[in-house]
Amino acid sequence: MNTIANKIFKAVVAFGLALCAGTALAQTQNLVGRVVDSNGNPVSGAVVNIAEKSQIALTNEDGSFTLPKVKTGDQIQVMCEGYFSTEVPAALDGSFVAVLDIDDDLYVHETAVPFGYTKKKYVTGATSVVTGDELARHPVSILQNAFTATLNGVETYEWSSEPGWSETAMFIRGIHTINRYARAPLVIIDDVERDLSFLDAFPIESITVLKDAASTSIYGMRGANGVIMVKTKRGVPGRTNVSFTQEVGFQHMMDHMETQNSWNTVLTRNQVKYLSGQSPMYTDEQIEMYRRLVVDKEEFTDINKYKYFNTSWFDELYRENAPLIRTNLQVSGGSDRTRYYVSFSYLKQGGVWNNDSANYNEGYNTNHNLNRFNLRTNIDIKVNDFLTATLDLGGRVDDIRQCQTSVFNLVTFGAVEVLPMTPVWCPDGSMYDGTVGDNPKRLISRGLEKNRRRNLYTTVTLKGDLSAITPGLSAFGTISFDSYLTFQRRQTNNQDSFYYDYDNANVTDVSQFTYRRASTYSALSNPSANLRDYNFNLNFNAGLGYQRDFGEHYVDAKAYVRTYKQEVTGSVSSYRFLSLNAQANYIYGGKYILNANFSRMAHDNYAVAQRWGNFWGVSAGWLLSEEPWLKSDKLDLLKLRLSYGKAGQSSTNSGRYQFQSTYATGTGYAFGYSQSTISGYLEQRAGNPLNIWETSSMFNGGLDWDIDNRAFYGSIDAFHDLRGGMLVARSTIPGLIGVSVANESYGKAVTFGGELVLGHQKQFGDFGYNIETQWTFNRNKIVDIDETEPDYEWLSKAGHSIRDYSDVAAIYESGYSSNYQLGGWNVYKFVQWASDESKIATSQQDAIDHPEKYPYNTASAGHQPLGTAVFQDLNGDRQIDSNDMAPDTFTMIPEIVGNLNVGFNWKGFDARAIFTAYLNRSVFLSPALPFSGWSNLATHEVVYAWGYYNDNPADERNINAKYPRPAWGSFQDVDSNRSTGTYFNDVWIKSGNYFSLRNVEVGYSLPKRLVAKLNMTGVRVYANAYNIKNWAPQLPADCDPEKPMSYCWWYPKLSSFNFGINITF
């Protein structure tokens, strides 16, 4: 044994020696030297190494270091945070000094702009930037969720949190259009239009949000909603950098409402029966049994143990925590000729379902499980002095396992609508499945669905230096191909389950229960496989660039052609765009900046004569801090920015080729003795060549400043956007034309608002802290949508903000892809609960004739029960109808979002927290929240309903009730009916303002001196969390303020907690 180990050891050593042979055989000695800055001051903590070697040394307090095994002529690389890296040939005579230039001007760093880079101080548009490193500190499985807290001016709404299917909508500078399908921003990844949803943070260099039209007009008719511009990391010449991250964490169900326990349920049900004028459902004896069970926690041993239950179906369905594991490895480096960057990530996200239930089938688990593999390689090759090439490859594979039952059915029928009085198991041990709702164990174990998503991203770019023709001239070309495929495999099965009469009072012995089969076992079926989704995009971009400095003048210009072709599932013809673009940037004296861009773009969806649009933007910047009369060491930046531009939005979801008429099969007619029907065919909709893109004409003004090295920095922006060409049905097209006509690009809306950033940071020796606050505000108003003038001003859409008038089903019960709704409602205004029978009119006429009485809702046909809502009669006609709905709610997307980011560092420790405020926001609580008529079950909120304790209108608890009087089967129609729309009132539509602790991170970096001994450059351990706690003053406790009904119809909202280690070497 010993000898074998010995041999292996020797072999390893020999192998290691062989590897080092090249170095070992040469003449080497220790390099002793110093590193100083450009002022001659020593630089401590700088990393020193020989190019392409992993061995490193660190400089000490006086800047000196000793690097072993150096031979003359070796290129010595020196790098240190806060300085520009350098490379110096080794001098072994003891005179080695490396001078590092101080990198103290943040504003000369390059930042991404469309199709290029510029120095930060020359940016003239309205932008927000976040680095991938910052995003990586948010443990989110979907990147966009971190945007609200990091990118000022971006708002997100998480539609679905289901692993693998999570979707988040993004809005830049609020809502600009009534067309809900025309609100999404453009996502550009490495200058190519791509899908962002599933990118992870590690390979991201930075994300820049272009907010003003002057910046986005270069994207032509794709840019009007703002642009999320992502740049991925690329290799830098020098030593190979390796970064390894391992994170282990869990996701926790947060703010999750549950239905009442069985004792409270029977009490509530009896009270609701009483309020409905019906006899009680449960006897006092039964109630007492439930009380003993729930309150006394008594365990029955007799027959009662088969009769009385307090089942928490939420516990049967859910587990509190689901695992979240993430691994990432990044390697980058290269030489002058070839540079590379590689990132590989693995993410595992578990489902929140109870594993006892998900493991009910032997041999396979039906819990949600996402395995995601992300690979990205970016390679830059300098072919020769005139030609460089880059090859970017990205790939992602998602393996999603889930149960066959949809989340909606699981949550709704498996928890929210099942009676807590029913058992999980029958007395004989078989599975119970009752008549109300379903046993979640059965739902979740019914079949298996697997989806495999395979995405591929490729980009090849060639750049030619044409300086030979004229200095500064270059040519470039890019081709990229992305493909998205999803394969689905479904298998079904079923379980045996039975119903028995657990509530039969006459049963005295277990044998007397009657069983009835509810479902029959079937084995897992063979998988049915299908291609669920297939898209591919092909991008092409080629043109000429010109960049040159003429003393005081600096010019950077480009002209290029871009094509974009997208094939999507179910569409026979691809979507095609062609644009001709020009950009120019002119800087005079390093302080006056003029930027112009122009895009002439066409889309095949429009008629030939209509399909070209011109989009343009101009912006100017004035760097006051560069002016001699203001220049000061303390003033690092003072810049004034102005921009105006026109960008378009062609994704309006109005369908293909709206300029031409649509034909479809219509009603046929039967002819002949045999009455064979001959198909009909008809013109479904007449084409309208004026159905084109929307346009945004946006003015933006801004000021950026930085005083005393970020002691006080910030920026302020204000914008005004006129959205034109919103698709509306023209009211001027008469019926006598005989066909419906495609919508026309006619409507107008105005959006205005701005952003504010204020920050302060300071370092006192080992201790430093930073505090930054970001605010965004936006408000919109419809100017014209060609509506027929309504009877009352408040009913008109023009002059009021953009609303979707979404019902509960549309915002909470339907899927994301068919959705993208905002809410925003006209509501009946609550006055008080009907409290005095003598004031209740008995008929509509009575209410009209006797104005001293209450105004009553027409839906009640005059009579109104006590404890229902009395609404304001806005038009004074003594009846409550849609004319009395006031447009004074906000949408679910807040008008104001504020962030506060505080952090500190001390020695190796760092900590920070981000708080977010969402203000001027409204949400719709379904009447099902306190009491659901579908299964007559309640949440704890039912105690705030009128009549929960008694039906005395003078009772304080009734006067101050939050919800109306419940009724068996539903609430009263007058104030809560979903189908007639009376529930559009401010009892249910509430302020959705909330405050959130979005992100917390604490970390500790090991001392460099220590890690350098292991030839590493950094080791950091950390813990972070996302979506930790929310406070919503107007909303019920325990409900998620972003999506208050998410406990009921959707995958629950999650908070994430994460522990990680990052090693770099």
Next chain:
Amino acid sequence: MKKILIYALVALGMTFTLSSCEGLFGNFLDKEPSNQLTEEQVFSNWALVEYYHFNTYSFIPNGFGRIRNSWLDSATDLGENSSATGGTRQSFNLGNYYATAGSAELTEVWDNAFEAIRKCNTILARIDNVPKAADLTEAQYEQYKGWYKAEAHYFRAFFYWQMFLRYGPVPIIKDALDPEGELISGYTTRPSVKEFVVNFIIPELETAEAGLMPFNSSYERRQSTYTSRITKPMASALKSRIMLYMASPRYSADSGVTWEQALTATNDFITKYGANYSLFSRGTTNVDKLMNVWLFTPYENSNTETIIYRNGGSSSWGSISNDVPVGDGGSGGMCPSQNLVDMFDMIDGSSPFTEYDETGAPVYDGKGNPTINAASGYTEQNMWKNRDPRFAAAVLYQGVQWGNNVGPIDVREGMKDNPAGNADATPTGYYLRKYIPETIINNNHVGSVRRIFAIMRYAEILLNKAEILNEIEGPTAEVCDLLDQVRHRAGITGNVADRADLKTKDAMRNFIRKERTVEFCFEEQRIWDVKRWNVAEEALGRPIYGIDVAQDGTITRKIAQTRVFEPKMYLYPIPQSEVWKTNIANNPGWNN
């Protein structure tokens, strides 16, 4: 200088890049094969154009429960819809023309008619340029094109006529309007009655008749694949009806059409096509025979009487249950009124009441009772005995046995056809029998029959002629003979000529109106007839009478609904949004 040169060069280069690329990439935007057909593709495909044309047939109105489950005749004195919130009961009958319940009649007819007309205009403009399908001979291709164009003319006339009845003359649109074009300018004024009907609709029908499919043995409608297609006689028949309308009191002054011209149109039909049509009579009992007139189809049963109809396809329980008595599991629906019941004569041809007004209805006293003609043998408590067999064929009344599953009709309070609390129970005491296929009732609601909705029957030609001749010549023997043909087929034994009370033109006129009403009840004739006679205020404004049947069988007359009919209601309001969009004048009294 050098700099400027460089700038100029760069600018030039960029311009060149931009301009040349536009041509270079121009093809990129040209469409690939798409799953959406363009107008050009549709109208170069013969089969699709045929389908496009045949779709127009489905616009022919189907009378059954057309207005939110109400029949058009439930907006007349012939009946009432049983559902308390249904269609006409809460709209037209109360004078509330803007109620949602009536919108199917008020606004959808407008939209549908113009939709159908657009299809006709498109066919007329484009069919000549549709290439021949490979499987057609040149002769067939020409023949089919001719038929389709003629059918398009016919439908254009038909749908403009549908609109004329409701809204009066409307702008005549003869092109498929381009939504981009100036939609309003040419169509803001409304033509006169003469311009609209005499100068446009009538010539349209004449053009249609010339080109339509002939009606002879080779295109025999009854058993060929062409059954239900529009044929020459249909255009001629529709023209004769329209000419009758134009000669009628309400329109004659505006139209300038005389009774003689109307007679010519009717005779024209009889001369050219009369031999193909006859009063249909097949069955064992009088009621059977009559039921078969409207339940038998021309194609399955060689019904020789139907001239124009809406082919309703297959009807099963679901499509008839709306108008079946509640005792049979139906929803009541179209319930005939006592007003209608009172208009039926006795089986021997005598009148049960002494006096009839110009709406064809008996003259009611202040309490809603007509004066009984004792000689006829009519008594109030035996009012259903010995009546014109058309009564029993159209109306289900207390005690009548129909179907073989459930007992006789019983509308006594609390009994099967009038149970307590059933909102669908009859408001008049009667249920509908006409058009309800009894076989489905007998067969426990299983099975289906083909059901058509008659728009014009040969009986109408005869009664039209009788009406015209009476206006020209008075109650001559020919008038009596024409009436007798229809009445004898129904099973009435006596002759009109023997009726002493019908010797004046006025009396005969009222009699013909009554005859027309009972013959065509529930066939969407009454509402337009009373309007063209200028008697709609009396006919549609008077109360709807019904009966209560006591537990002992005693019959008591009652008012089932008081009706509102103002002079402005002779025409419907043009949909408000349409007036707003086109700025055309709305009908008198409807400008609000």
